[in-house]
Amino acid sequence: MELTSKGLKDFFREVVEMIEKEKDYLCDLDRKLGDGDHGVTMSIGWQAVEEKLNNELIEIEDCGKLSVAVGKTFLNAVGSSVGPLYATGFMRGAKTSKNKAVLNDCDLTEYWIAFAKGVKDRGQAEVGDKTMVDTLEPFARKLETSFTNSQDFELAFSEAVNAAEEGMNSTKDIISKKGRSSRLGERSIGAQDPGATSAYFILSTFLQFIKNNSAKTV
Ligand code: ADP
Numbered sequence: 159m160e161l162t163s164k165g166l167k168d169f170f171r172e173v174v175e176m177i178e179k180e181k182d183y184l185c186d187l188d189r190k191l192g193d194g195d196h197g198v199t200m201s202i203g204w205q206a207v208e209e210k211l212n213n214e215l216i217e218i219e220d221c222g223k224l225s226v227a228v229g230k231t232f233l234n235a236v237g238s239s240v241g242p243l244y245a246t247g248f249m250r251g252a253k254t255s256k257n258k259a260v261l262n263d264c265d266l267t268e269y270w271i272a273f274a275k276g277v278k279d280r281g282q283a284e285v286g287d288k289t290m291v292d293t294l295e296p297f298a299r300k301l302e303t304s305f306t307n308s309q310d311f312e313l314a315f316s317e318a319v320n321a322a323e324e325g326m327n328s329t330k331d332i333i334s335k336k337g338r339s340s341r342l343g344e345r346s347i348g349a350q351d352p353g354a355t356s357a358y359f360i361l362s363t364f365l366q367f368i369k370n371n372s373a374k375t376v
């Protein structure tokens with residue numbers, strides 16, 4: 159597929175909508191492991207992004223510039239740990255899409271791998287620490303191998319989202335070693351990580367977006 163900057167903006171708007179729907183659920187998850195604000199912080203960040211999309215970013219056609227702006231806006235709006243984590247993800251994605259008004263299958267694969275790696279580098283968490291890395295790392299690995307083998311982005315992304323879902327689910331049964339929830343130690347077992355969940359929701363929103371628009375330039 160080919161994703162134009164307009165398509166990328168449409169996707170970001172779908173994330174805004176999704177977060178509003180999942181806000182309470184994300185807060186419920188964070189209530190069991192942290193301070194109960196994950197849905198609210200995500201909402202604050204994505205509402206700020208929407209405001210930018212409707213104003214300063216209207217004319218922007220460079221997917222790189224657009225992604226940098228999304229990352230920076232999110233960072234400035236969000237006070238909690240996910241601010242710099244997601245911001246770094248989108249800014250790393252921006253590096254792979256610099257000066258590009260249209261992203262092809264290869265560009266999109268690179269974008270999402272860079273996104274996942276950016277979050278990991280920023281937070282220094284490993285798989286098994288009960289964070290969003292448990293969703294993002296298996297996702298990125300699967301995306302890379304599946305796209306290399308098939309050269310079919312939609313198939314690769316869909317397999318990668320399945321790996322992301324498994325990773326998200328795996329956070330239920332493990333002890334938190336990073337972030338606020340690590341203070342709970344053994345008591346963190348049994349609850350699913352909110353960041354791993356929001357990361358999965360963002361990826362599955364993109365999957366839904368490409369399925370709705372496959373074989374088109376959007
Ligand atoms: P806070 O913990 O500051 O209240 P949020 O509730 O918005 O922030 O986000 C919590 C989520 O942040 C966790 O569920 C976890 O997935 C993620 N997180 C925290 N620390 C890290 C880290 N070092 N690396 C990756 N993700 C992290």
Ligand code: MG
Nearest residue numbers: 192193195196
């Ligand atoms: Mg929190």
